Amino acid sequence: EHTVNLIAAGEVIERPAAVVKELVENALDAGAGRIEINLDNGGIDHIQVIDNGCGIEAADLPLAVSRHCTSKLFEDDLVNIKTLGFRGEALPSIGAAARLKIISRVKSAESAWQISVEGGKIINPSPAAGQMGTQVVVEDLFYALPARRKFLKTARVEYNRCEMIIQRLAISHPDVSFTLIKDGKTVLNLPIQSQKDRILAVFSDIHDEELIMLNFDRGDLKLSGFISAPSVNRATTNGQIMVVNDRPVADPVMQMAIRVGYRQVLEKGRYPVAVLFLQLPLDQVDVNVHPAKTELRFADEAAVRALIIGSIQKSLAIGAG
Ligand code: ADP
Ligand code: MG
Numbered sequence: 294e295h296t297v298n299l300i301a302a303g304e305v306i307e308r309p310a311a312v313v314k315e316l317v318e319n320a321l322d323a324g325a326g327r328i329e330i331n332l333d334n335g336g337i338d339h340i341q342v343i344d345n346g347c348g349i350e351a352a353d354l355p356l357a358v359s360r361h362c363t364s365k366l367f368e369d370d371l372v373n374i375k376t377l378g379f380r381g382e383a384l385p386s387i388g389a390a391a392r393l394k395i396i397s398r399v400k401s402a403e404s405a406w407q408i409s410v411e412g413g414k415i416i417n418p419s420p421a422a423g424q425m426g427t428q429v430v431v432e433d434l435f436y437a438l439p440a441r442r443k444f445l446k447t448a449r450v451e452y453n454r455c456e457m458i459i460q461r462l463a464i465s466h467p468d469v470s471f472t473l474i475k476d477g478k479t480v481l482n483l484p485i486q487s488q489k490d491r492i493l494a495v496f497s498d499i500h501d502e503e504l505i506m507l508n509f510d511r512g513d514l515k516l517s518g519f520i521s522a523p524s525v526n527r528a529t530t531n532g533q534i535m536v537v538n539d540r541p542v543a544d545p546v547m548q549m550a551i552r553v554g555y556r557q558v559l560e561k562g563r564y565p566v567a568v569l570f571l572q573l574p575l576d577q578v579d580v581n582v583h584p585a586k587t588e589l590r591f592a593d594e595a596a597v598r599a600l601i602i603g604s605i606q607k608s609l610a611i612g613a614g
Contacts, residue, residue, distance in 0.1 A: 295413035298360060298389035299438060305386045308445060309336025309434055310454035312391075315383035316429050317462050320344035321469065323427060326485070329472040335448030336455050337434055345426040348399035351406040354418045357395065358410050360385045384429075389413045390441070392432040396423040412437045457531055460495050464568055465536040467491035492519055492568055496532055499525060499566055505612035507569075509604040514573050514596060516604050521566040522612055523558035532566035537578060537589060544589045547571070550598045554605025569601065 306312050313336060320328045323346025333339035349357055360381065387393050388410030398405035405423025409416040435442035445451060452475065459481070463471045467488050473481035483494055489506075493499060504519045521532070535547045551567045559565060579590040591597045 295389060298385045298413055305382050306390065306434075307441075308454060309340060309451045310458045312336065312340055312387055312431055312434065313342070313455045314458045314462070315387070316340065316342040316431070317459065319383070319429075320346055320427065321462070321466060323347045325426065325469060327470045327472075329474065330459060331474045332452060332455055333476055335451030337445060337448060337451060338432065340431040340434070340455075341428065343426070343428045345424070348402070348426055349395070349397040349406075350399055351402070351418050354395060354397065354406060354408040355415060358384045358388050358393065358408060358415060385410075387431055388415075390438050391434045391436060394430040394432075395427065396421050396430075397427040398423050398425050400425060460531065461534050461541045464491055464495055464534050465539070465541050465570075488568075489519060492566070496566055498527075499532075504566070505608050507604050507608045509600060509607070511596065511600045511603075513577065514571065514600050516569060516571050516600050518567070518569040520568070520605055520608055523555075523609065525565055526559050526563035527566070528563065530564050532568075533564065534568045536568075536570045537580075538572060538575065540580060542580075542589055546589075546591065546594055546598060547601060550601035551605065553598075554602045555609075557606075558609060567605070571597070571601075573597075 306315065309332070313330065313332070317328060317330065320342055323344060325344035325346035327345045329341075329343040331339065331341040331343075384393065384395075389412070392412075393410040394407065395409075396405050396407045404420045406418045407421035407423075408418045435445070456473070459471065459473055463469075463481070463483055467486055467490070470485050471481060471483045472479060481495075483491065486494065489501075489504060492504065493501060499521060503522045503525050505522060506518075507520055508517045510516075530548075533548060533551055535542050535544060537544070537547075547569070551565070551569070554567075555565050573591075577592045
């Protein structure tokens with residue numbers, strides 16, 4: 294099983310940002326209202342995610358770090374996935390490739406419990422000090438996979454990728470407070486706020502009057518969010534954040550539609566801020582295409598494309614007066 298986990302580790306968690314994504318998504322799935330993320334050396338040395346969510350029962354800790362043990366399928370099948378995680382793959386993969394420690398406390402427990410995994414070996418749970426919720430610590434990523442470790446970029450590059458993931462998750466969950474601490478210094482401190490205020494807090498280069506609200510329906514499809522006025526022309530695509538049925542995605546069909554929507558107003562190599570929330574019936578989208586769960590397959594791709602392009606062009610026309 295350790296070998297399987299190591300292979301999965303290479304696929305599921307190719308870099309610190311992927312670990313951050315899995316851990317923060319777990320915190321969100323646990324119903325956390327507050328999430329703190331600590332990153333040292335771009336996450337290569339140390340990633341710590343602290344949440345105030347439901348916690349994990351002591352007896353369930355060994356299961357949480359075992360392969361394909363997920364508590365999240367319930368009556369849902371793989372087509373109708375509502376929670377972010379569903380494969381039960383992240384923690385065992387991380388445990389195979391790094392030093393993993395989880396400290397967790399459920400409401401009814403008298404103390405927190407801790408479990409560690411080192412190079413795939415589980416160290417049995419023991420009582421520990423800890424608040425309600427869960428704290429996950431990942432140290433020395435890929436120490437057990439030196440070939441993988443070689444593919445990591447500089448701490449600066451790895452940090453930037455982590456930050457991008459956190460920005461996406463923070464923007465798609467303005468009802469959760471986020472703190473990001475980089476090498477001991479607080480770099481992001483987001484209270485629970487409105488969707489618009491969250492976008493402005495995350496992208497400090499954008500001003501209030503530069504964001505246009507967007508809200509369109511087309512049959513079963515519902516698109517809402519905020520896009521930037523043509524005066525905003527950034528050199529990065531980081532401001533393009535797409536959330537489909539509450540799941541952050543990086544879908545090429547949607548990215549292309551945003552580009553087409555802005556084609557008349559932005560030059561090549563210039564990008565808008567576009568935070569788009571798409572809601573559609575769960576059977577109209579397959580989220581199971583890619584292991585990282587960011588690419589989608591739409592039952593009616595043309596309808597999605599038309600809705601995004603049309604909504605952007607109409608909103609820009611209105612926004613421009
Ligand atoms: P998945 O999220 O796909 O179920 P993971 O390996 O990410 O798989 O997590 C395994 C299990 O551990 C989850 O199903 C959940 O029960 C538990 N778990 C992980 N992180 C947390 C957390 N922060 N709070 C509460 N439970 C958690
Ligand atoms: Mg998960």
